[in-house]
Amino acid sequence: MHFSIFRYNPEHDDKPYMQDFRIDLESSDLMLLDVILRIKNVQDDSLTIRRSCREGICGSDAININGRNGLACVTNVRKLREPVELRPLPSFPVVRDLVVDMSRFWKQYHSIRPYLVNDEPPPEKERLQSPAERERLDGSYECIMCGCCTSQCPSSWWNPDTFVGPAGLLQAYRFISDSRDRATGERLQDLNRDPYRLFRCRTIMNCTEVCPMGLSPSRAIERIRLRMLDVEGHGGGLARHRVPTVR
Ligand code: SF4
Ligand code: SF4
Ligand code: FES
Numbered sequence: 001m002h003f004s005i006f007r008y009n010p011e012h013d014d015k016p017y018m019q020d021f022r023i024d025l026e027s028s029d030l031m032l033l034d035v036i037l038r039i040k041n042v043q044d045d046s047l048t049i050r051r052s053c054r055e056g057i058c059g060s061d062a063i064n065i066n067g068r069n070g071l072a073c074v075t076n077v078r079k080l081r082e083p084v085e086l087r088p089l090p091s092f093p094v095v096r097d098l099v100v101d102m103s104r105f106w107k108q109y110h111s112i113r114p115y116l117v118n119d120e121p122p123p124e125k126e127r128l129q130s131p132a133e134r135e136r137l138d139g140s141y142e143c144i145m146c147g148c149c150t151s152q153c154p155s156s157w158w159n160p161d162t163f164v165g166p167a168g169l170l171q172a173y174r175f176i177s178d179s180r181d182r183a184t185g186e187r188l189q190d191l192n193r194d195p196y197r198l199f200r201c202r203t204i205m206n207c208t209e210v211c212p213m214g215l216s217p218s219r220a221i222e223r224i225r226l227r228m229l230d231v232e233g234h235g236g237g238l239a240r241h242r243v244p245t246v247r
Pocket of ligand 2: 152153154155156165166200201202203204205206207208217218221
């Protein structure tokens, strides 16, 4: 198979370039990460990619594959058009080759307080939820923080320091919808404290389109907006900014 891979080592290269690799595969039923590691082991050990679990759980090998973000370890090479073009996640600063700097991504994630806030004395055993309350977390707790969505979101490209981005907003919704959390009002207010944090989302839905876990950050964003309207209806007055039409 023919691969064209983005290369850039800031210690040696003036600028990035694409390098061609051709490799014979005894089976076309391999995952892309296996092939990249084979190229690294057999042809060029300087080729750099971040990875860990090799089974779609850690989120560390997210890259851009033929123009679309995804996880190399769960992408079957047989399905890819040649030459297979591999690039680092778009819009994230490149550390080297396919490895990106995710500091800004993590900063936005931490800004939504991704943990349970509840000052009530803890019960002896655990804070219980009904099955229905637990079910409300489905579709958000499964996020593996791979960054595929935020990297492919145009609103994040232009506002990386101000727009929380789809991954962070999905996690914001995860805690807003948690029956054990006591900071819902504060969380909604925080997301509404400037017009960019949440409302910069233009409902383009690239995030939902590329999520390798099949999650829908755009739906979570829509639900946060609806929660804001709900709070407003009960005297909270949180939705200061124009609410775009939800398609
Ligand atoms: S929502 Fe999906 S694409 Fe975005 S970080 Fe989570 S798992 Fe990755
Ligand atoms: S729906 Fe919103 S968060 Fe998702 S890609 Fe579009 S602008 Fe970004
Ligand atoms: S290596 Fe962990 S998700 Fe691919």
